[in-house]
Amino acid sequence: MLATLLTAVIDGLEGALVRVEVDVASGLPICHIVGLPDASLSEARERVRSAIRNSGFEYPARRITVNLAPAGRRKHGAAYDVAIAVGILVASGQIRTSGEPCALLGELSLGGAIQPVAGVLPMVATLARSGVRRVGVPTANLVEASLVAGIEVMPLAGLDDAARAIAGPRGRRAAAAARAPTVAVSGSPGVQAQQSMTLVEPGSCVDLSEVRGQSTARWALEVALVGGHSLLLVGPPGAGKTLLASAIPGLLPPLSDSEALEVAVVRSVAGLLDPSARCWRERPFRAPHHTSSYAALVGGGPRLAPGEVSLAHHGVLFLDELAEFDRDVLEALRQPLEEGSVVVGRAQGSVRFPAHVQLVAAMNPCRCGYLGDPDRPCRCPPGDPERYVRRISGPVLDRLDLRVEMPRVRPAALLLDPRPESSAGVAARVAEARLVGAERNGGRSNAWLSGPEVQRLCGLDGRARGRLTEIAEVRGLSARGVHRLLRVARSVADLAGRAVVDEPAILAAADLRDPAVEAEPGLAA
Amino acid sequence: MIGVGPDGPLGPVEEERGAGAPWRRWEPARAHAATRAGEHSGGRPAWAAGSLADERFAWVVLATVEGVGDRTLAALCTTHGSARRALRLAARNRLPARVHDERGGTRALPAGVRAGIARAAADPGARLRELGDGGIWTLTLLDPDYPARLLGIPDPPAVLFGTGAARALRTRAAVAVVGTRRPTPAARVAAARCAAELCHAGVAVISGLAVGIDGAAHAAALEAGGTTVAVIGSGHRRPGPRAHRGLVQRIVATGGAVVGELPPAAHATHGTYPRRNRIISGLADAVIVIEAPLRSGALITAGLALEHGRPLWVQAGQPHQPASAGCRVLLEETEARPYEGVEKVLAALPLANRSRDAATARPATTGFEAGLALGGEERRLATIIRRGPVTSDDLAMLTGIAPGELAGLLTLLELRGLVRVLGPLLLPAGPLLVGSAPSVTQP
Numbered sequence: 015m016l017a018t019l020l021t022a023v024i025d026g027l028e029g030a031l032v033r034v035e036v037d038v039a040s041g042l043p044i045c046h047i048v049g050l051p052d053a054s055l056s057e058a059r060e061r062v063r064s065a066i067r068n069s070g071f072e073y074p075a076r077r078i079t080v081n082l083a084p085a086g087r088r089k090h091g092a093a094y095d096v097a098i099a100v101g102i103l104v105a106s107g108q109i110r111t112s113g114e115p116c117a118l119l120g121e122l123s124l125g126g127a128i129q130p131v132a133g134v135l136p137m138v139a140t141l142a143r144s145g146v147r148r149v150g151v152p153t154a155n156l157v158e159a160s161l162v163a164g165i166e167v168m169p170l171a172g173l174d175d176a177a178r179a180i181a182g183p184r185g186r187r188a189a190a191a192a193r194a195p196t197v198a199v200s201g202s203p204g205v206q207a208q209q210s211m212t213l214v215e216p217g218s219c220v221d222l223s224e225v226r227g228q229s230t231a232r233w234a235l236e237v238a239l240v241g242g243h244s245l246l247l248v249g250p251p252g253a254g255k256t257l258l259a260s261a262i263p264g265l266l267p268p269l270s271d272s273e274a275l276e277v278a279v280v281r282s283v284a285g286l287l288d289p290s291a292r293c294w295r296e297r298p299f300r301a302p303h304h305t306s307s308y309a310a311l312v313g314g315g316p317r318l319a320p321g322e323v324s325l326a327h328h329g330v331l332f333l334d335e336l337a338e339f340d341r342d343v344l345e346a347l348r349q350p351l352e353e354g355s356v357v358v359g360r361a362q363g364s365v366r367f368p369a370h371v372q373l374v375a376a377m378n379p380c381r382c383g384y385l386g387d388p389d390r391p392c393r394c395p396p397g398d399p400e401r402y403v404r405r406i407s408g409p410v411l412d413r414l415d416l417r418v419e420m421p422r423v424r425p426a427a428l429l430l431d432p433r434p435e436s437s438a439g440v441a442a443r444v445a446e447a448r449l450v451g452a453e454r455n456g457g458r459s460n461a462w463l464s465g466p467e468v469q470r471l472c473g474l475d476g477r478a479r480g481r482l483t484e485i486a487e488v489r490g491l492s493a494r495g496v497h498r499l500l501r502v503a504r505s506v507a508d509l510a511g512r513a514v515v516d517e518p519a520i521l522a523a524a525d526l527r528d529p530a531v532e533a534e535p536g537l538a539a
Numbered sequence: 540m541i542g543v544g545p546d547g548p549l550g551p552v553e554e555e556r557g558a559g560a561p562w563r564r565w566e567p568a569r570a571h572a573a574t575r576a577g578e579h580s581g582g583r584p585a586w587a588a589g590s591l592a593d594e595r596f597a598w599v600v601l602a603t604v605e606g607v608g609d610r611t612l613a614a615l616c617t618t619h620g621s622a623r624r625a626l627r628l629a630a631r632n633r634l635p636a637r638v639h640d641e642r643g644g645t646r647a648l649p650a651g652v653r654a655g656i657a658r659a660a661a662d663p664g665a666r667l668r669e670l671g672d673g674g675i676w677t678l679t680l681l682d683p684d685y686p687a688r689l690l691g692i693p694d695p696p697a698v699l700f701g702t703g704a705a706r707a708l709r710t711r712a713a714v715a716v717v718g719t720r721r722p723t724p725a726a727r728v729a730a731a732r733c734a735a736e737l738c739h740a741g742v743a744v745i746s747g748l749a750v751g752i753d754g755a756a757h758a759a760a761l762e763a764g765g766t767t768v769a770v771i772g773s774g775h776r777r778p779g780p781r782a783h784r785g786l787v788q789r790i791v792a793t794g795g796a797v798v799g800e801l802p803p804a805a806h807a808t809h810g811t812y813p814r815r816n817r818i819i820s821g822l823a824d825a826v827i828v829i830e831a832p833l834r835s836g837a838l839i840t841a842g843l844a845l846e847h848g849r850p851l852w853v854q855a856g857q858p859h860q861p862a863s864a865g866c867r868v869l870l871e872e873t874e875a876r877p878y879e880g881v882e883k884v885l886a887a888l889p890l891a892n893r894s895r896d897a898a899t900a901r902p903a904t905t906g907f908e909a910g911l912a913l914g915g916e917e918r919r920l921a922t923i924i925r926r927g928p929v930t931s932d933d934l935a936m937l938t939g940i941a942p943g944e945l946a947g948l949l950t951l952l953e954l955r956g957l958v959r960v961l962g963p964l965l966l967p968a969g970p971l972l973v974g975s976a977p978s979v980t981q982p
Contacts, residue, residue, distance in 0.1 A: 229935040233942035249963065379962050386962020388928050391721040391862050396750045396780055419963035421930040488954055510943060521947035525931075527960075 017104035019180075020117035020146055021097040022137035023089050026318055026358075026365030027279055029133065029140030033083040034094060036101030041077030047098070049082030052090040061092070061122045062099045069126030069173040074106040090317055092121035093131040096150070100176050109177045116180045117141045117149040118170070126173040130154035132285030135278055138162045150179045158278060158287050219299075220260040223436040227427035228254055234418040234526055236440060239265055240447040241505030242459030244351065244373035244413060246336070249420030250383040255376035258420070259301070259332045262374065264437040266329065267445035268295035273328045276368055280320050280327055298329030304338040312346045313367050314358045323350045324367040336375040337405045344410050347373070351413040354462070372461070375414065377406075387422055415461060415498055417527040447508040460504045465497040472500050472507075473514035481517050485524045499523055595681045597622035600663040602677075602698035603670070603802040606652040609697045614638040614646075629653075629660035673803055674791075675700050675775050684709065692821040692847045696800035699818075700775055702787075703796035707766050708822060712888045713743040715823035715844070717837045718752025718830045723862050724928040724964050726752060726830035728972075729854060731759035733827060735972040736881040738765020742888065745770065745823045747815065748779035748797070752829050752837070754786060759972060761789050768822060771799040772815035773807035798822075816840040817847075824888055825850040827878050831865035838865045845873055850887050852878035916940060917948055921957055925971045928964040 017036045022029040045059045066073045080098050082089050097118040103109045119137060120128040134155040141149050142165040151159040153169040160167050168179045225232065231247065235258060238245040247255040269277060274295050281287040281298075288294075302311055302322040313321035323331055333339060350356040350369035357366045379385040380399035385392040392399065451460055454471060463471065474482065486496050500515070503523035507515045601607050601615065601622055615625040618638040628634045634653060640646040648656075659666055670677065678685050678699040686708040689695045701708075714737050716730055734744045734756040744760040746753040748769035760767035769790055771778045778787050778797055787797055800818065801811060816839045820826055826844035828851070831837040844851045853875040856863025869875040878884070913921060919938055923929060929937075935945055949965065952958040959968040 227932055227936075229942045230931045230946070233946070386724065386964050388724055388930065388964060389857075389860075391719070391723045393721065396720055397782060400782065419930075421932060421963035424933070427932065427936060484954060485950070506943065518944070518947045521950040522943050523946075524950040525946035525953075 015105045015107060017101045017111070019097040019101050019104075020115055020141065021094050021119055022117065022140050023087065023093075024091075024133040024137060024283055025087075027136055027283055027320065027367060029137035030087065031140060031144045031146075032087075032089065032094070034097040034101050035081040035083060036098065036105045037079045037081075038074050038102065038105040039077045039079070043075040043077070045078040045080065047080045047082070049080075049085045050088045051082065052088065054091055055082075055089055055094060058092060058095050058098055058122075061095055061124060062102065064124035065095070065122040065126040065173055066099055066102065068124060071103055071108050071173070071177075072106070074102065076106070078102060078105075091131065092129075093119050093133070093137070095122035096120035096128055096170065096173070096176050099173055100180060103177060104180075109181055111180045114148065115146050117146050118176055118180070119149065119155070120152040120170055120176070122173065128152045128170045128172060128176065130285075133283045134159050135161060135282035135287065138165060138167065139279075141165060148179075150176055158282055161275070161278065219263040219437075220257055221264060221437045222261045222440055223434050225254055225258050225261060225434060227423040228258065228420055231258060231418050231420045232434070232440075234416055235262070235265075236444060237502065237505050237509055237523075237526065238372070238374070238416055239444045240451065240460070240509045241415075241501060242372045242461040243415035243502060243505060244461070245375070246411075246414045246417045247374070247376040247420055248379050248417060249376075250378060250387060250422050253420040253422055255420055256334055259334070259374055259376060261437060262330050262332070263297070263299040265441045265444055266297040266299070267441070267448055269297055269328060277328050280324050280368065284320055284325055286325065298326045299332065300326040300329070301332040301334060304333070304335045306339070306343065308340070308343050308346055311343050312350070312356055312358065313365075314360075318358060318360065318365050320367045321356070323347060323356060323369040323371055326371040327368045328370055329372070331371045331373050333373065333375040336377040337402055341405065341407070345407060348409055348413060370462075372459075373414065378402075379419075386419065412494075415502060419527075443509065447505070447511070450511075451505070451508045460501050460508070463501060463504075465493070468497055468500045468504060472504055474520075475514065475516065477517045478515060478520050481520050485520070489524075502526055591681060594621055594623050595679050596663070596667070597626045598679050598681065598698055599670075599677045600626060600659050600666045601656065602679075602700075603666045604652065604655040604659050605802060605805060606649060606655060609694065609800075610641075611638075611648070611652065612697050614640060625656070626660045626663065629656045630663075632657060634660075670700070670803065673775060674702050675803060676705055677701070678705060678708070686822060688713065688824065689818065689821040692817060692843075694817065695821060696818060699798050699800055700803065701796050701798035702775055702778075703791040704794045705796060707743060707768050707794060707796040708798065710743040710766055711741065713745050713768070713823050714884060714888070715745040715819045715826040715840065716752070716756040717746055717819060717826065717828055717840050719832055719835050719837060719862065719865075720749050720751035720753075721832075721862075722751045722755070722830050723860070724961060724966065726854070726856070726862065727755045727961075728927055728966050730755040730829045732967070732972045733829065733878075733881055734759040734765070734767070735763040737885075738763035738767075739973055740881065740885050741765075742885070743768060745819055747772070747812075747819055747836075747840075748783055748787070749836075750780050750782060754783055756829075757783075757786055757790060757795075761786075761793055761795070762969060763973070764793075767795040769795070769797045770815055770818045770822065771797060771807075772801070772812040773799065774801045774805035775799065775803040777806065812836055813839050817843050820844040820847050820849055823849060825852060825884055827852045827854070827884060828866055828869065828875075829854050829878070830856055830863050831869075832862055833864045833868065835865045838869065841869050841873075841875065845875070850884070851875040852884055854878040917952060920945075920948055921952060921971060924952070924958055924965050925967045928961070928966050930963045931965065932963075934965070 015038055019034045021032050021034055023032050047056055047059060063073050082094065099122055100118055104111050119131060119134060121131050123129055130152045134151050135158040138149055138151065138159045139162045142162050146165060148166045148168065149159065150168045150170045153171050156167065156169045170176050170179065235245065247258065249255050277298060278287055278294065300322045306322065309315045309321060311321050311323060313319060313324055350371065351373060354370040355366050356369045357364050380392055380394045380402050382393040384390045385399050455463060503515045503519045506523045507519040512519065598612065601612055615638055616622050619625040619628065625634060634656060636653065637645045637647050678701065680695065680697050716734050718726060718730060730752045737744050738760050743766040744756055745768045746756045748757065748771055757767050757769060767790055790797055799815065816836065819840055820843040826840060826849050828837050828841050841851055853866045853869045855870060855877055856866050870877060920934055923934060923937055931945060931949060935942055949958060953960065956969040957971045959966045
């Protein structure tokens with residue numbers, strides 16, 4: 015007897031419909047899985063056999079053939095376990111199906127319990143688009159699956175739940191009782207604007223009041239967060255670069271609905287979506303280690319998984335010890351920083367991952383870390399500090415908007431500084447300024463404005479224009495440098511609550527150094 | 540200024556030259572006189588009747604040969620009577636393999652040096668053309684305009700190669716400002732301030748073109764519109780560290796000079812820098828050491844300055860700071876005087892009254908704000924920055940100005956050339972460097 019069930023596969027960030035056909039025929043007791051399965055999928059055989067037995071069903075001692083169609087597409091992972099097991103049960107006549115098309119997702123444990131899988135959100139969205147009306151998902155993936163409108167989602171705890179779910183209305187009612195209420199939103203995939211999901215739990219993030227001294231760097235960080243500008247923090251070990259960066263999650267405003275959905279899709283594919291969706295609107299903050307590989311940062315690998323730069327989509331990618339990163343890895347960040355997305359190419363075709371990130375990087379000024387210390391001389395051999403900075407290529411430096419020097423905090427500042435402002439106040443200021451900017455810019459942050467746009471949106475008066483010209487001449491700025499300065503000045507003005515970019519805003523923005531402009535040669539170490 | 544009469548180095552200077560150097564046995568003036576008299580001509584009047592210019596030419600050609608230093612040049616001249624004769628022999632491949640040494644014996648010329656001399660002798664004109672193409676001039680001990688101060692040291696270089704303006708070596712007064720290649724930012728500012736004030740007093744600044752203190756001194760001298768001389772320990776094709784290529788161009792373009800005793804193609808080696816230090820001390824009337832740890836090259840210059848009888852001024856630095864440990868040793872164990880600003884240094888210089896007046900009438904004494912029209916807060920910031928390197932966080936704490944506003948004010952100060960940025964530090968620049976203390980006492 016033949017049974018057909020539906021499930022889905024992840025390709026990049028998109029799902030694709032997969033039909034699971036199970037045929038149970040007379041013959042030697044053996045199970046074949048065909049349709050380009052990978053090793054983890056071939057092992058489904060063993061999981062399915064044990065799960066069926068341990069859930070009180072009988073594993074048929076007959077010839078079982080499982081076909082995953084379309085046969086030409088490679089399939090991997092354990093999300094097909096449930097569909098295969100239920101297919102075997104249907105084909106061997108142990109359970110009945112109502113005949114309606116029904117999709118099942120989930121991995122089986124040997125005891126028959128259904129484990130969560132990655133990528134449920136885009137898979138369910140694909141199924142909904144393909145006209146599937148019902149889908150069973152692991153209980154832990156219920157919340158993300160419920161984000162998709164136009165499809166009935168059933169939580170599956172065990173194989174018997176799955177059997178009930180496809181059996182008919184009675185089983186479905188039982189399943190529905192265990193499910194959280196969903197709100198249908200028009201459009202597919204839609205997003206539920208549920209209030210319960212707007213919670214942003216700051217969790218273990220550092221509060222700004224823990225950062226002593228560093229008033230300039232704190233202000234620069236505010237400006238960078240207002241405009242989404244990429245930021246390079248330079249300072250000796252112990253200056254507080256990492257601490258300051260760790261406070262960023264608590265300063266970022268929550269994601270909007272559409273942003274949250276895009277972020278959730280990436281997180282879902284990476285298996286990082288919190289089952290309770292508590293951090294649904296929390297902006298991503300990713301801090302990959304400097305030993306990260308190319309594929310880990312940019313995306314790729316055998317299954318074309320999104321990399322850190324995509325996981326930080328609509329959020330912040332923090333690269334600590336920038337100079338220690340592999341050169342090729344950093345070069346690969348040029349495209350995402352410029353275009354907001356990254357294309358990972360393979361012989362079989364390419365996948366585009368979203369990567370609209372704000373880059374925050376930190377590095378030491380030189381190998382010994384003391385270049386520019388007020389009291390200690392730098393111990394590096396002459397010329398070495400320049401070499402150290404040159405490890406980061408010009409094009410990469412060129413994509414960093416601001417360079418902020420963080421000096422070693424003097425003991426006096428550490429002990430005498432009154433308790434600095436906490437994250438809450440700064441976050442409110444940043445959120446307000448971002449809102450103003452987004453309204454003016456049509457939803458984009460200042461960092462992503464084109465040259466002509468920023469010129470138009472700055473509304474420079476004569477004095478500001480004159481000052482800008484003077485700075486450009488003194489510093490030898492290129493056209494790109496002038497536009498960069500204007501974007502930063504726009505954010506400075508937004509932060510200060512000024513509608514036009516005036517002279518003080520230009521001057522203040524100019525103090526935040528352009529990392530691409532080299533230091534004066536006469537001051538070489 | 541020892542031993543130099545109004546006639547220049549060819550005058551009655553021999554007796555006062557230092558003892559123990561090769562020059563004791565071989566005096567250029569005497570050699571020159573001998574050549575003129577044909578004493579050493581060996582019965583070949585055809586070239587013995589050459590002029591002083593010919594001998595100078597031969598010196599320069601020999602000096603361009605890699606491996607021919609003062610010692611070899613002296614040995615060749617004493618052995619063959621004149622450089623011209625040695626060159627002539629080499630051109631015919633008949634240069635003897637052995638030369639007289641300083642102890643009265645003989646020594647072998649290294650084969651490579653002999654071959655090099657032969658090559659140079661084959662087409663001596665090409666050597667001069669090469670120098671000319673590189674914009675390099677030469678000064679030899681035979682020249683009347685050889686820097687007088689340099690003649691006062693025991694072993695002045697026989698041939699100096701230079702670029703830029705040769706007259707920069709003959710300023711009325713010159714002071715060497717030297718120190719470590721890895722200075723603390725405060726010492727960098729001190730060096731810059733020192734150089735700027737010396738320049739305002741009309742004194743040339745001599746230094747070694749190294750990174751660190753040397754570079755800060757040269758750069759500040761240029762900025763103050765003064766004359767600065769860089770003494771290099773390598774050939775002119777690779778003058779100093781790569782980071783200072785731009786500095787070299789600026790020195791040459793603004794009437795300063797870059798000089799060294801090595802031929803243009805020579806590489807710096809272990810020994811060339813300590814040798815070069817005698818020229819730094821020799822070209823200067825006084826030597827100032829700003830910051831030097833133990834085992835710093837600046838200590839060699841300081842030792843040479845004492846040997847040469849130059850007044851030595853040493854900045855004490857912070858107690859217990861290893862960066863100035865060498866300075867403290869100098870102050871404790873030698874007759875070095877503590878450097879506390881250029882006033883005392885200037886007072887001890889053989890400056891004419893006119894330039895001393897110029898020193899006292901520096902614009903600095905009227906205040907750095909003169910002609911700058913600084914706003915109230917800008918002036919406050921400038922006053923703090925002027926005292927030494929500070930960070931913008933320090934300024935925020937001292938003045939209570941909000942960081943956003945502070946950033947704008949700092950940009951303004953930078954645009955006016957009052958502040959220079961080094962990493963997180965703000966260093967005083969331009970007018971802020973000058974006039975930190977009450978100026979020179981009136982005569």
